[in-house]
Amino acid sequence: MMMRTNTGGNDSASGGGRIPGLAGAAAFALIEPDPSALPVLIAVPHAGRAYPHALLERMRSPEETVLRLEDRHADSLARAVAAATGAGVLIADAPRAMIDLNRAPDDVDWEMFAREPGAAAPAMPRSGMHRARNGLGLIPRRLPGFGELWSGRHERAELTARIEAIHAPYHRCLSAALERLRKRWGAALLIDFHSMPSLPHHHGTAGAEFVLGDRFGTSCDGRLIAASFACFASETRRIAHNRPYAGGYVLQRHGAPKSGIHALQIEIDRASYLDAKLDAPGAGFDSLAGLLARFVAQLAEATAALGRGASYDNGWAEAAE
Numbered sequence: 001m002m003m004r005t006n007t008g009g010n011d012s013a014s015g016g017g018r019i020p021g022l023a024g025a026a027a028f029a030l031i032e033p034d035p036s037a038l039p040v041l042i043a044v045p046h047a048g049r050a051y052p053h054a055l056l057e058r059m060r061s062p063e064e065t066v067l068r069l070e071d072r073h074a075d076s077l078a079r080a081v082a083a084a085t086g087a088g089v090l091i092a093d094a095p096r097a098m099i100d101l102n103r104a105p106d107d108v109d110w111e112m113f114a115r116e117p118g119a120a121a122p123a124m125p126r127s128g129m130h131r132a133r134n135g136l137g138l139i140p141r142r143l144p145g146f147g148e149l150w151s152g153r154h155e156r157a158e159l160t161a162r163i164e165a166i167h168a169p170y171h172r173c174l175s176a177a178l179e180r181l182r183k184r185w186g187a188a189l190l191i192d193f194h195s196m197p198s199l200p201h202h203h204g205t206a207g208a209e210f211v212l213g214d215r216f217g218t219s220c221d222g223r224l225i226a227a228s229f230a231c232f233a234s235e236t237r238r239i240a241h242n243r244p245y246a247g248g249y250v251l252q253r254h255g256a257p258k259s260g261i262h263a264l265q266i267e268i269d270r271a272s273y274l275d276a277k278l279d280a281p282g283a284g285f286d287s288l289a290g291l292l293a294r295f296v297a298q299l300a301e302a303t304a305a306l307g308r309g310a311s312y313d314n315g316w317a318e319a320a321e
Contacts, residue, residue, distance in 0.1 A: 017169040019094050020161045021052030027094040027166040030173055032180075037086030038300040039185035039307060041177050044193045045101035045170075045250060047075035048092045055098060058150055065149050069096045069140060071195040073281055077273060077289055078193050084293040087300070088181070090174055092166075096140065097149070099162040101170050102192070102248040103138045107131055112141045114153040131248075138167075174254060182260045186307025189224065189299055190263040192250050195270045199244075208240035209272055213247035213265035219255025220262035227302040228264070231295045262303065268292075 011034065017027030028048075032041070047070055056062045075091045082089040092101055109132035135142035139159065142148050174190070181188035199207025212228055214220045225241065232239040247255075247265040255263030268288070275282035 014173065016173050017094070018165045019050055019052065019098070020158070020165055021054050022050055025050050025093065028090060028092045028170050028173065030088070030090045030177060031082065032088035032177060033086055036088060036181055036184055038088075038296070039181050039187055039303045040085075040087040040189045040191060040296055040300045041090060041174075041181060042078045042082055042087050042191050042193055042296070043090040043174060043250065044071065044075045044078045045092045046071040046096045046194060047073065047078075048095040048098075050093045051095055051097070055095075058152060059097070060147075060149060060151055064146070065143070066095065066097060067279065068143055068146065069149075071096075071193070072270065072274060072278060073285075074193050074195045074268070076281060077268070077285070077292065080285075080289040081292045081296055084289070085296045085300070087296055088177060090170075090177060092170060094166045094170075098139070099166050100136070100138055100140060101167060102194075102250050103131060103136075104249045104252075105138060105163050105167055107137045107249070108139070108159065109133075109135070109137045109141050112139065112150065112154055113156050113159065138163075171253060174250075178254060178261050182307075185304055186309070187260040187262065187303050188307075189220070189303040190250075190254055190261070191296065191299070192247070192263065192265040194245070194265060194267045196245065196267040198269050198271050199240075206238065207269075208238045209269045210237065210239045211243070211245045211267040212239060212241050213245050213251065213267070214242065214263075215247045215251050215255065216242055219247060219251040219257070220264045221257050221306055223306065224262055224264065224299055224302055227298055228295065231298045235291055235294075237291070260307065262306070 011031055014030040015026035019025040019027050059065045078089050078091065107130050131137050139154065140149060178188045178190055201207060210232060212225060214225055229239060245267045251263045251265055254261065270278050273282060273285045273288045274280065
């Protein structure tokens with residue numbers, strides 16, 4: 001179920017889905033200017049912090065688990081960027097520990113579920129993206145260097161409830177919001193915000209501060225990636241492309257460049273905007289929000305040009321040649 005209410009001004013706010021075990025809590029929130037000011041929607045699927053008490057009780061080490069699973073305060077960053085640019089923003093309040101919105105609904109490690117007497121465990125699907133094999137499926141099971149997250153097995157009914165209450169309505173909402181942008185602008189761009197641990201140095205050079213993912217050219221027009229690199233180059237910031245993060249289920253499901261809907265993922269070094277404990281916004285938060293606002297504004301211009309069928313010239317093509 002989706003509710004739409006007017007928040008004043010020209011913004012429309014929507015709260016959708018529900019968090020099982022947390023009465024009255026919406027699973028996500030959509031804030032979009034009406035009419036849209038840019039053909040861009042920022043989504044944040046991994047920063048949710050609305051934890052039912054029963055979920056925390058079942059974690060082996062709740063404080064460490066939630067800190068490592070969350071894209072901590074990526075939602076605060078996205079809200080700041082959206083406020084500065086006029087972009088729409090979709091933020092998940094349901095935590096990743098409960099269900100990962102960047103995983104396919106069949107990306108399940110069935111070994112972490114209680115088995116009914118006499119029933120065989122479902123086979124792991126062979127096709128598509130299946131992160132469950134390494135412990136980070138639809139419901140995360142383990143973390144590298146940490147081990148198992150849960151003190152016991154889950155019930156299959158819990159999985160069904162979470163898909164129906166959180167995962168399915170989130171992706172319906174995302175799809176509908178992108179379609180509204182495409183109809184208005186001729187093209188739409190989804191920017192999926194994520195945060196990452198600092199990447200290791202390589203041959204004495206610091207790792208990239210940002211990683212752009214477009215599923216190796218399949219989820220958005222290459223001109224948007226070119227515009228992205230031009231923007232970060234002008235800011236003298238280190239950026240990588242598709243490695244080690246190429247994008248997940250969100251890009252696979254929603255990116256459809258031939259239909260005018262483009263999707264890219266950006267991974268942001270947590271140390272660039274969080275404090276030393278990687279727990280709260282730090283000294284770099286405001287400057288990074290400003291940089292990302294400029295990034296979004298430039299991509300909005302490029303996306304609008306694609307929607308008009310125009311060529312977008314930012315000097316990148318000449319430089320690349």
